[in-house]
Amino acid sequence: MRLSRYFLPVLKENPSEAQIVSHRLMLRAGMIKQQAAGIYSWLPLGLRVLDRIQQIVHEEQQRAGHIPVLMPTMQPADLWRESGRYDDYGQEMLRIRDRHDRDMLFGPTNEEMITDIFRSSVNSYKDLPLTLYQIQWKFRDEVRPRFGVMRGREFLMKDGYNFDLTREGALHAYNRHLVSYLRTYERMGLQAIPMRADSGPIGGEDTHEFLVLAETGESEVFYDSAITDLTFGGRQIDYDDADACRAVLEEFTSRYARTDETHDEALFAQIPEERRRTARGIEVGQIFYFGTKYSEPMGANVVGPDGQRVPVHMGSHGIGVSRLLGAIIEASHDERGIIWPEGVTPFHVGLVNLKQGDASTDSACEALERELTARGLEVLYDDRDERAGAKFATMDLIGLPWRITVGPRGLASNVVELTSRRTGESVELAPADAVARVAEVYAPVFAASWRG
């Protein structure tokens, strides 16, 4: 992509309405534009990251055996009357009446609708286990939408729902989600810690939230610092192996880690004092097991092996897809701008031409762009007629992790400069070696990608 032909409306000034750094940087880097309180347009750069995050979520869900669907954003109120939540949900639900006076709503979540899909076509335990998921826009009329995409009213969520014959089966689904979430967040360069949480309006007994530690987080969290040493890494887990999934859950929940809703001072006090931490966190996901809470009132039953009809055991599992952009930026930025982790960066590499219009510099840049692209790398080529300082400032602001700088002086001795956004370190390399180095950096990112 050539910057001269792109749409990247960066802001020079700090927008006054933005209270936290991720919101400020997303506006300044031309990623989003607010259209109403808590409602945003996604501009090209923001959309690229949103797509990258969705792609990782899809891959990790499908790797775990979960099946994508897409439900509408608009739902009939009657489904919610069946579960009893139409009256319970309160003002966060945006209620709409259509021209025929039918009560509709913009879905804040989809337990009822997925249960309706399930009950209309599944009758036998032989069709279980089943986990369906979607990535779809939700609307919650939050009292105080704030911090940009962190607490929006319209926001993108991955919501998944498991259907199992038994409680045991559903707990395996719960553990499988925990494993897949750990993988998902790590691919985005994030450490998200599962913490025991409160179930809120979804209901149910078992639930964990995944929190990214950040000063600007809305949740107060209490944890044993030993938990931050755990990483999922490159482990291969067989998702059908219930014991293997349970072992991961046990490992990652073996240390004290709770949000303020479930915090227990007496238990916390048992941790050695030097490991006790009180901090703030951003909730980027949550998993629930709620048994037959929806299947029973809505009649989502299957015939079991003994011929008896029984309600299925369910759980629901969410990832805050649009919120993740904010969480990643909160965790990864400096005073000059965003620093994207390689797994989610909007472009893999930025290319800066120091002397636009100089025939040999231009053609060296074009050759680099071609060679990087041929290796599957996405390039943002700053081919504008601008000062070097302005080009560097833009690249630093938008946070591409790698930059190749090309100028006549270097080219005279056949070198270009490769710079890491994270460390600021530069090395001079022959153009072909710079391409090879960038390809090497991204090799693990490409290898982590999965298609079933």
Ligand SMILES: Nc1ncnc2c1ncn2[C@@H]1O[C@H](COP(=O)(O)OP(=O)(O)O)[C@@H](O)[C@H]1O
């Ligand atoms: N208003 C919002 N704006 C952006 N993301 C949200 C919002 N509400 C929830 N999310 C994201 O969606 C995920 C799943 O939602 P859920 O757990 O049902 O919401 P809540 O935490 O409000 O009960 C949350 O973990 C969070 O990351």
Ligand SMILES: [Mg+2]
């Ligand atoms: Mg939640």
